[in-house]
Amino acid sequence: MNAQPLPGNPRAGIGGPASARVTCLLAPNPSAMSLDGTNTWIVAEPGADTAVVIDPGPDDEGHLRAIVAAVEAEGRRVGRILLTHGHPDHSAGVAGLKALTNAVVHSVDPQWRYGGEGLTDGQVIDDGGLDLRVLVTPGHSGDSVCFVVAQDRFVITGDTVLGRGTTVVAHPDGRLGDYLDSLRRLRALAESGEITAVLPAHGPILDDAAGVLDFYLAHRAARLAQVEAAVAAGDTTAEEVVRRVYADVDRDVWWAAEMSVRAQLEYLAERADA
Template identity: 35%
Template sequence: MATPFDPADLPTGILTSLSPLVHRVLAPNPSPFTYTGTQTYLVGTDDLAVIDPGPDDADHLAALSAAIAGRRVVAILCTHTHRDHSPAARSLSKATGAPVVGCAPLTLEDDGPRADAAFDADYRPDRVLGDGETVAGSGWTLEAVATPGHTSNHLCFALRQERALFTGDHVMGWSTSVISPPDGDMTDYMASMQRLLDREDAIYYPAHGDPIDNPQRLVRGMMGHRKQREGQILRFLERNGEGAIPDMVAEMYKGVDPRLHGAAGRSVLAHLIDLNGRGVVTTAGDGQWRMR
């Protein structure tokens, strides 16, 4: 369940120190799906990594330039290629000379209502980081942690010196992540969540929402939430024999703004695809689903 949306919660364009090595600048792109906006992180002191540079917005780029304050930028890292995360990488790279590294390029048009930003078709990294590969600067090392699910190319970045993890949209501080097929994959998402649960990170820095200082508890809760949704789907099909996604959404998301029901249907579809892959449900034709 998302935290109530209030774009005034945090000021945009202000450099905020969160730890000796981690600093944040909030982009001016608040919405019901980005919360207060995209949080761009600056890692380091003498030289810097910039994580999720955000939208290609002139005011945000000016704020980042002021925050960098002439220091050397070692790398510009992107967790994934939705347009609220990666487009500013191009302008920032041109201004600083730093390479764009991180996730692989991915452009995909899906056929359903979106509850997040569309893909950045112009993203061209200088280097794609594989799982476990690193970028380092003076006093810091960032390690790529592959976390597909929200998107197939999603990476988190682990800051070894502070046992911190930059989680992009995989784990957010205000809402569960959107899983929208065909690229969003519930099976991959749950496996990635289990991977994070097995780690020993002390704090998460998400792209949207507050830092998370008890991350394993939140991950367990989010996995439990997905299992509850799965249980609702199975009970619906067991009770009704078969059913279509709009009927499931109407029952499962009572009290939710009907304008969000299309996006909720994408999540239900992701669950059904996962359940089908596990041999639990199957399609029954004409948009209907049933138990196997």
């Protein structure tokens, strides 16, 4: 939610190749929430004639045409478009890219599929020998997913994990219990060595997946304890909690912090009732 650095060694710069299979194009939509802009990830197995595009980003004609040009420069066409989730800075360009490429669109939320299919946990996209695995990871939003590039041990995280700072739990669609479960699941994959680097939708690549996920889990636990203490001190509304707990966060994003606080208050109430 803010832009503090995360553990590990962020790769210099944003955009460009991450490996022989994965390339990033940075969309021109910087903001307090999207940081430098949305990272559109292009994934293709070397030698394949099709590519997968993850998160086309905003409805910006120049960016969408740059995606097509980057794919065609490698002698490929866009075969599939995937969404990590449906927030506009990730999804608004789907219709335009679909019109340019006639590619199949996959997402958890049916409204973004444009005739394509859904995404299910454990599903493998194997176009041209690719091994791209779907992880359903709700929490930031109800429809959030991550994608594991198995050969490179990368995880493309959307907004579940950012390249700088921490993400919002976008209540009421996003739920804290789901988000914690998703972070723990990703941490287990890092522990097993199945993922080593985080490729976020905003900010740089992070080469220490385990360290970043440990940081995220510790941060969420600390914030939850602060919210619990604020309630014990007499705060009764999300707005009051934000003023006390998120004083270190830029006021321009307090509206987002309020969503996270509502998710935390709901989580605490559910835990009290259990």
